[in-house]
Amino acid sequence: MSHIISIVGKTNVGKSTLFNCLTKTKDSVTNNIPFFTRDRKYGLIKINNKNFTLIDTAALSTNFLSYKEKNITYFINKQTKIAIQEAHIILFLITSYTHLDSFYKKFLKFLKKKNKTLLIIVNKIDYLINFSFNKFLNFSKTIYISALYKININQILNSIKILLSKKQKTQKDFLNNKNNNIYNTTKLCLVGNTNVGKSTLINSFLKETRLIINHHPGTTRENITIKILYKNHLFLLTDTKGINQTQNIKQHNFLFNFIKQNDVIFFIIDATLGLFEQDILLLKQILSIGKHLFLILNKCDVINNKQKTVLKNFLYTKLYQFTKFLTIHFISALYFYNFKSIFHSLDFFLYLKSKSWSNHFLTKLINLAIKKKPLLKKKHILKFLVAKQININPIIIIIFGQKQLKLLPNHYKRYLFNFLVQNLNIKNICLQIHYFHNK
Template sequence: MIPIIALIGQSNVGKSSLFNLLTKSKNSLISKSHQTTRDINYGYFLIKNNQFCIADTAGISFFRKEEKKNIIQTESYKKTKIAIQKSNFIIFIVDAYIGITKLDYFILKKIRKSNKPFILLINKIDRTNLNDKIIDFYNFGIKNICKISVLHRIGINKFLKKIHLFWKKLNFSKLNNIPLIKKKNNIKIKICFIGKTNVGKSTIINKLLNYNRIITSSIPGTTRDSITESLTINNIEYVLTDTAGIIKKNKQHSFLEYISIKKSFNIIKFNHIIVIVIDAYIGVCAQDLSIINKIINFGCPFFILLNKWDLIALDKKKIIKSIIYNRLRFIKNVAIITISALYKIGFKKILKQIKIIYKESLSTFSSSYLTKIVNQAVMQHPLSMGATGKIIRLKYAHCVNKNPILIIIHGTRTQYISLTYKKYLMHFLQQALHIPNTPIQIYFKNNINPYISKNNNTNY
């Protein structure tokens, strides 16, 4: 077991900034707006070869009557309490610039009720003339106090030493010798769920995990951070990543929304399989087609989930399905699965499809076999000469990468091969190699004649 540290405090005290600094990542969104973090975000960092798990949590606020109506805020607070319960010790972060507030006393009361050991961390000490405000924090009567500035990296080394000494006092050294759940025999498949807002991405992941890991609500844009959680079944570890809902640029009302969406697309690169979630009740919109087009351009293996299938009447399902399939007719060899996240219908198909695509994406092919298939494709549909009037020849092919599969085809005058013919080759290779669910990236390379330069330089 690895010690779990929970970062607790009100909004905008620097919890997410500290989390990103310690984990050396940009997993937590940072913004000046309140309640940027809504869910628990877990990460790992090392101090003297000792591993720690750190949990970034939502900022705590007073629950007035009008605030209780806010579902997201209520759920965020519940998640923060879960993080406190699961943690081995707590880092209570306060803002030196603001000073002590009634909210800090409220949070401190909650932390003390948990009976968990904790450290008081005073952040933003880089501001001038703050001595009086910093001294006020000593009125809390807390022994373990540390002062830092995350922004200017002041006091970070002292803070890490403080954590290490605090950890030693709590006798966690024996627990920390056990490595982070890693089994050599386990297959690790990284899956990213992407789609518009309110299509059910978070609900699908919660149902797969069999508990409410991610906050869900009917409010668009509930998920902001990319939340990752693991699920292990039969020695296969499924690393599931939930992303922020994608909305059009003209509907992005804040910089935070822009960053969330940009992060959703950036995280795709680090996953093996992409699952595009579409609301079957609404149908395939222009935004869905835009998302699919971007995933195709990335060259990642993907399949489509039509969620909320339970909302469609039985007598209309065939008609709706034909309309959706017609809208997606430009996609070839991509699985489309109908599910209901609410009633957990069709979920076995999800994991089955993930295993099929992952197995296909790791396939290996010899150069001779690939060259033979390329020649068959050319025989069935010969290359046109084009404007040059010269013959384009494809000589041999070889695979240079897996997941995604990248095939290099060598030949002459390959720069004149049209995009249409390239797509034809991709689909032909998918069928011939028996990997219909996995996209293939093709790169053409011209063979250089070594005698051309010599002939040009020869004097007769």
């Protein structure tokens, strides 16, 4: 049985701090800037060795219950309303110094209409203890906590446990069901400069407005992870904060370390702007560690074929040592143009992810390559070699042989490398070959 718990409240009441405290992570970015959180962020909390979904939401604005023009605030409010709709339990968070205005009465009436189980939590009790929220809202029980100093957090968990035990309604959710372990899981992240269309691409995948999109750079302020099931394979998609070309080395290293934790990288480029040197540097780093890379040029609906060719040639020139592995996708995330090419590459990734070549097959292939193009010099004559695959992502193959391997010239190593890439049909992921010889 799966239950969802959503944290809601006004700005700077400590929602993200409570989210991190309950999930025992630092996934939600905490900040004193008002309305910093914009999207819904999902996490897991564990109660009695059972996992439940926790959602961190954007701050409630004064126009939350009114429908005005469709600006960014409208879409932020929409994300919070979806989180409320999904939730079985609402953790309504306020502070010990909250001013109790008419908005709270209206909002609570809104929740009552939604038939949601509500838990009132007063945060920041280290500021003020004397508080009369119970009398104002006529609630029998309120939990007083300090999320920053982890005071009374267990009371929240115990209250959730009691509320869940009373609930008779069940709801199936494949993302958190016990049978979820039947799915293979792949971590995928979207990387790119600000305003290149990363959030739009995810929304297009889901065919819904899951992430807030806006023409102003920096709309996505923190990493948002979403679960997508594709062909019985669970993808954890993370939309990352846009790369700023003025970012320092520390920020660059932080992003690269996050990338290394993922299996597949969607590198999104704005086709109308092209690439920056910082993009090329990051691409080389990603390819060097053997990550499965999707190079996606978005907004190609506004460029012509000649401009596409120029961009493609530029990429091949800058990444010449990796061109054998590059597959470039020219798409429009907004208009679903050429989406099929991405799904074809995803299918090929799933094939490679489950593909493991036997020692017999690889050995036969290597010796076939030697037979087709033998080394002429006597000191470089290669005898029977043995090949073995030791890793899938990246693909690592070890070739075992006699002392002659030590003297193997680089041009012949490149030949064997290219031969394997071609015959194994390896794309989007680097192949690494290591040579071992007897002493």
